[in-house]
Amino acid sequence: MNPREWAQRIVKGDIRAASRLMRDIDDRMPWxxxxxxxxxxxxxxAYVVGVTGSPGVGKSxxxxxxxxxxxxxxxxxxxxVIDPTSPFTGGAILGDRIRMQRHSTxxxxxxxxxxxxGSMGGLSRSTSxxxxxxxxxGKDIILLETVxxxxxxxxxxxxAHTSMIVLIPGLGDDIQAIKAxxxxxxxIFVINKCEREGAERMEREIMMMLELGAQRKxxxxxxxxxxxxxxxxxxxxxxxxxEEHRAFQEDPxxxxxxxxxxxxxxLVTHLKDQISTRILDALxxxxxxSRAVDEIxxxxxxxxxxxxxxxxQLMCQ
Amino acid sequence: MNPREWAQRIVKGDIRAASRLMRDIDDRMPWxxxxxxxxxxxxxxAYVVGVTGSPGVGKSxxxxxxxxxxxxxxxxxxxxVIDPTSPFTGGAILGDRIRMQRHSTxxxxxxxxxxxxGSMGGLSRSTSxxxxxxxxxGKDIILLETVxxxxxxxxxxxxAHTSMIVLIPGLGDDIQAIKAxxxxxxxIFVINKCEREGAERMEREIMMMLELGAQRKxxxxxxxxxxxxxxxxxxxxxxxxxEEHRAFQEDPxxxxxxxxxxxxxxLVTHLKDQISTRILDALxxxxxxSRAVDEIxxxxxxxxxxxxxxxxQLMCQ
Numbered sequence: 001m002n003p004r005e006w007a008q009r010i011v012k013g014d015i016r017a018a019s020r021l022m023r024d025i026d027d028r029m030p031w032x033x034x035x036x037x038x039x040x041x042x043x044x045x046a047y048v049v050g051v052t053g054s055p056g057v058g059k060s061x062x063x064x065x066x067x068x069x070x071x072x073x074x075x076x077x078x079x080x081v082i083d084p085t086s087p088f089t090g091g092a093i094l095g096d097r098i099r100m101q102r103h104s105t106x107x108x109x110x111x112x113x114x115x116x117x118g119s120m121g122g123l124s125r126s127t128s129x130x131x132x133x134x135x136x137x138g139k140d141i142i143l144l145e146t147v148x149x150x151x152x153x154x155x156x157x158x159x160a161h162t163s164m165i166v167l168i169p170g171l172g173d174d175i176q177a178i179k180a181x182x183x184x185x186x187x188i189f190v191i192n193k194c195e196r197e198g199a200e201r202m203e204r205e206i207m208m209m210l211e212l213g214a215q216r217k218x219x220x221x222x223x224x225x226x227x228x229x230x231x232x233x234x235x236x237x238x239x240x241x242x243e244e245h246r247a248f249q250e251d252p253x254x255x256x257x258x259x260x261x262x263x264x265x266x267l268v269t270h271l272k273d274q275i276s277t278r279i280l281d282a283l284x285x286x287x288x289x290s291r292a293v294d295e296i297x298x299x300x301x302x303x304x305x306x307x308x309x310x311x312x313q314l315m316c317q
Numbered sequence: 318m319n320p321r322e323w324a325q326r327i328v329k330g331d332i333r334a335a336s337r338l339m340r341d342i343d344d345r346m347p348w349x350x351x352x353x354x355x356x357x358x359x360x361x362x363a364y365v366v367g368v369t370g371s372p373g374v375g376k377s378x379x380x381x382x383x384x385x386x387x388x389x390x391x392x393x394x395x396x397x398v399i400d401p402t403s404p405f406t407g408g409a410i411l412g413d414r415i416r417m418q419r420h421s422t423x424x425x426x427x428x429x430x431x432x433x434x435g436s437m438g439g440l441s442r443s444t445s446x447x448x449x450x451x452x453x454x455g456k457d458i459i460l461l462e463t464v465x466x467x468x469x470x471x472x473x474x475x476x477a478h479t480s481m482i483v484l485i486p487g488l489g490d491d492i493q494a495i496k497a498x499x500x501x502x503x504x505i506f507v508i509n510k511c512e513r514e515g516a517e518r519m520e521r522e523i524m525m526m527l528e529l530g531a532q533r534k535x536x537x538x539x540x541x542x543x544x545x546x547x548x549x550x551x552x553x554x555x556x557x558x559x560e561e562h563r564a565f566q567e568d569p570x571x572x573x574x575x576x577x578x579x580x581x582x583x584l585v586t587h588l589k590d591q592i593s594t595r596i597l598d599a600l601x602x603x604x605x606x607s608r609a610v611d612e613i614x615x616x617x618x619x620x621x622x623x624x625x626x627x628x629x630q631l632m633c634q
Contacts, residue, residue, distance in 0.1 A: 033621055040619035054371045170487065256614075263610040263620065268596065270624045275592045278632060279585065293580040297573075302357035303580065304350055307587045314632060315595060 003031075007038030011136055015110065018137055022112055025129045028277065036129060039136040046078070046135035049242060050160030051145045057166045058192040061229040062238070063143050067109055069239050070141050078134035078142040079111040082127065110134060128159055128266045157185050159262050162245045164238075166190045167206075169198035186222055188241045194226035194234065218257075220248055282314050320348075324355030328453055332427065335454055339429055342446045345594065353446060356453040363395070363452035366559060367477030368462045374483045375509040378546040379555070380460050384426055386556050387458050395451035395459040396428040399444065427451060445476055445583045474502050476579050479562045481555075483507045484523075486515035503539055505558050511543035511551065535574075537565055599631050 001009075009017040025032050049066070051059050060081075067077050112134075114127060127144070134142050144160055157163045165186035189206050191199050206224055216222075223241040227234030249258065283289045292310065295301050301309070318326075326334040342349050366383070368376050377398075384394050429451075431444060444461070451459050461477055474480045482503035506523050508516055523541055533539075540558040544551030566575065600606045609627065612618050618626070 033625075037619050037621045040621065041616075259614060260607070260610050263613055264606055266620055267606070267609060267613070267624055267627075268593075270620065271596050271627060272589060272593055274624065274628055275596070275632070276585075276589055279588050279592070289581055289584070290577070292584060293577050296580055296584070297576060299358075302354050303583055303587065304354045304357065307584055307591065308350075310584075310588060311591055315592070 003034035003038050006035045007042070007136070010035075010039060010133060011042050011138070013137055018110070018133055019112075022130050022133055025133070026114060026126050028126075028273075032129075036132065039132060043132050043135040046131070046139050046142050047162075047246060048131060048142045048144055048160045050157045050163040051143060051166060052157055052163065052186075053166030053190075053192075057168045058229045059145050059166050062164075062166060062190065062192065062227065062235075063145050065229060065232060065235045066143055066239070066242075069235060071109065075140040076108045076138055077110070078131075078137070078139035079109070080127065080130055080134070080142060080144045081111070081113045082144070082146045110137065110139065128262075128269070131159070158265055161249055161258065162187050162242055164188045164190055164242075166192055167202065168193045169196040169202045187220060187245050188238070189222060189224045190234075190238060191224065191226045192229050195228050199226060218254060220245065279310070279314065283310065320351035320355050323352045324359070324453070327352075327356060327450060328359050328455070330454055335427070335450055336429075339447050339450055342450070343431060343443050345443075345590075349446075353449065356449060360449050360452040363448070363456050363459050364479075364563060365448060365459045365461055365477045367474050367480040368460060368483060369474055369480065369503075370483030370507075370509075374485045375546045376462050376483050379481075379483060379507065379509065379544065379552075380462050382546060382549060382552045383460055383556070383559075386552060388426065392457040393425045393455055394427070395448075395454070395456035396426070396462070397444065397447055397451070397459060398428070398430045398462045427454065427456065445579075445586070448476070475582055478566055478575065479504050479559055481505045481507055481559075483509055484519065485510040486513045486519045504537060504562050505555070506539060506541045507551075507555060508541065508543045509546050512545050516543060535571060537562065596627070596631065600627065 006017060006021065010021065021032060021035055025036075051063055051066075053059050063079060063081075067079065070077055112130065114130065131142055131144070146157075163186050165188070167189065169191065191202055191206075193199075203224055203226065210222055223244070225234055225238045225241055227238060229235070249255065280289070283292060292306055296303055296306055323334060323338065327338065338349060338352055342353075368380055368383075370376050380396060380398075384396065387394055429447065431447065448459055448461070463474075480503050482505070484506065486508065508519055508523075510516075520541055520543065527539055540561070542551055542555045542558050544555060546552070566572065597606070600609060609623055613620055613623055
């Protein structure tokens with residue numbers, strides 16, 4: 001099957017073709033690039049909602065509810081879950097995804113878990129490529145679930161049209177610790193497990209933080225929604241907030257600005273990823289890397305000089 | 318001042334010279350590379366202890382205690398705190414670092430906060446370069462504090478000789494969520510705020526997880542230490558665990574394996590970082606990037622073809 005045929009299958013919604021492509025994107029197989037080029041003209045209509053938060057705050061339960069609500073509205077849903085990976089085994093964990101699996105018999109819901117990669121991999125590139133595949137499959141909404149507050153997550157949040165930050169009361173100086181990071185990029189703040197002590201205080205703190213911070217360039221005033229996801233409380237309000245932000249994002253100028261921002265991120269991460277692959281190739285894979293490191297250990301070259309030497313071999317300038 | 322003089326000052330412990338270099342490393346100034354080359358032969362003796370955990374688990378309080386205990390043993394201490402950054406303002410937050418500042422009048426304690434960078438930056442490279450500067454300054458122990466469970470943090474944990482993972486009871490399916498990620502790379506697990514309900518259960522869960530998991534290649538059996546850092550409880554046991562792991566790491570073969578692992582990570586991240594800089598240069602900085610993106614938006618080229626085109630201009634192959 002040639003790349004065009006493969007792409008056509010995916011555009012028609014062929015789940016097996018899409019799954020195979022996604023796996024190979026994740027494994028950095030060279031053939032995927034031609035299929036992605038063919039898919040490109042069929043993308044651009046999916047709406048991406050990012051769901052970010054520390055482990056244990058209830059992201060999966062919230063995502064599960066969103067799937068249910070959006071399905072009832074007749075929308076086709078894609079879900080991408082980014083799992084912290086074992087750097088040893090390379091495997092993703094699916095633990096509490098099981099809940100979500102009740103939707104897996106629904107052919108309009110496509111759920112995909114992505115592992116974060118070792119230090120040679122790049123999270124962002126395969127994420128955005130996989131979002132594109134779901135987009136090409138005709139998904140209306142893609143829910144993108146990520147853990148943590150690291151740079152990878154900031155990148156992921158940046159490519160979502162609407163970013164939800166999920167928090168829970170009782171994490172002490174939580175707000176203090178994350179304020180400068182994730183608070184500024186959240187369009188919606190969800191205080192989940194809001195039956196717990198400290199929910200009101202947390203709400204006030206977020207509000208204060210938002211008031212103290214510089215006004216956002218795009219003019220959006222972030223929403224704070226309290227939920228008790230396990231009982232379905234606050235889900236209606238959450239969906240309304242998402243829809244309100246979506247309507248806001250529909251403005252043509254905002255739309256163009258957003259597209260430019262995302263494409264810049266995608267282009268740069270794509271380039272970095274391609275080049276990383278070539279670095280390893282040029283080093284003759286692992287073996288060459290070991291040899292280079294042995295030279296450094298033996299004191300023949302320092303780290304910085306060796307790095308420059310390899311670079312000169314790789315680059316034209 | 319030439320690079321050799323600059324390096325000599327730092328080796329002699331000149332704090333102003335070191336601070337200036339570190340700032341310029343963080344800002345990716347080209348001149349730093351020559352100083353780092355000069356410093357290289359003076360490095361290799363510092364012992365790095367990583368302290369990782371979600372926001373609010375009490376990492377800073379623990380670090381504060383470790384500074385105090387190691388200082389009493391007459392050791393020179395470096396502290397590197399990696400803060401989640403605002404992608405908008407680029408600033409690092411220092412909120413609860415204030416506690417630590419009581420050590421800042423002690424000239425043998427050198428504390429440095431590092432912001433994580435935007436998507437073009439690389440966390441890992443400047444981190445390891447800054448560790449090298451502290452190493453060259455003659456620090457015996459460097460405490461490296463990071464937030465979160467993302468890939469950046471895994472990389473950071475990988476370059477520490479001893480990795481502490483800090484957890485607190487009451488985060489629900491916490492362990493479940495992080496098990497495959499950070500659990501396998503922790504040498505010591507700290508259950509902080511152990512006066513809280515659920516500490517015993519958490520301890521059992523970690524133990525079970527460690528028993529279920531594959532035995533570590535290096536043969537180390539991770540320790541679990543319960544602390545109530547705010548009251549100084551468990552700190553003695555924690556320090557003993559660190560020292561025990563340090564003795565374990567002293568084995569010559571383990572030492573060499575560790576050095577190889579770290580140098581591989583450093584070399585690759587260094588190369589990636591250098592190349593990223595050159596990508597932006599080749600694109601003519603932001604302006605060229607905008608132009609490339611506009612071409613994509615206009616439909617003249619798809620993302621993947623444009624990326625290939627830029628790559629061809631950059632690389633010799």
